[in-house]
Amino acid sequence: MAFRHLNELPLGDKVFRIEVASEDDREVTLTLTGWREGNSANPVASGKLRLPVEDVASLRIALNRALRALAIVADVSEPIPDRDVLRELYPGHGSPWVPQHEEELVRRFHDGDTIARIAARYGRTPDSVRTKLRELGHDPRRPEYCPPDGCLSWSRYASPTLLGAASNE
Secondary structure, three states: OOEEEEEEEEEOOEEEEEEEEEOOOOEEEEEEEEEEOOEEEEEEEEEEEEEEHHHHHHHHHHHHHHHHHHHHHOOOOOOOOOHHHHHHHOOOOOOOOOHHHHHHHHHHHHOOOOHHHHHHHHOOOHHHHHHHHHHOOOOOOOHHHOOOOOOOOOOOOOOHHHHHHHHHO
């Protein structure tokens, strides 16, 4: 099924065009172009991204994060919230934790389930799971709560194994 969605937005003396198109059901093309009004022959910005249609859902998240980063760079006070995107991916996002889930969360964590697997189980973001574990006194960053091969479920922190290997050198 071929489709083409075109949106032009005049901003000051510039015009920006966003086009999403597909000639078939396999690939989607996202084209961004910007030019000064009355001078479309000389673009001030342009780019094209082609991706398989099955990657569109994750691209939406990536683009939303890119827009938030651009808002920060441009010093815009209100970046585009990605709350709705998060709710699509994580149905439990923003919902309060119930005591039964809290108990099961701690049990699963200590039984060796990864943060990602626990997050998927409850429809939560991995950061939400980490935060709840810390609130319940089970910080996934602390070595005593990590499995012997390290806390690989939170890659921002070095595993105890890596820390031990570095200190022995």
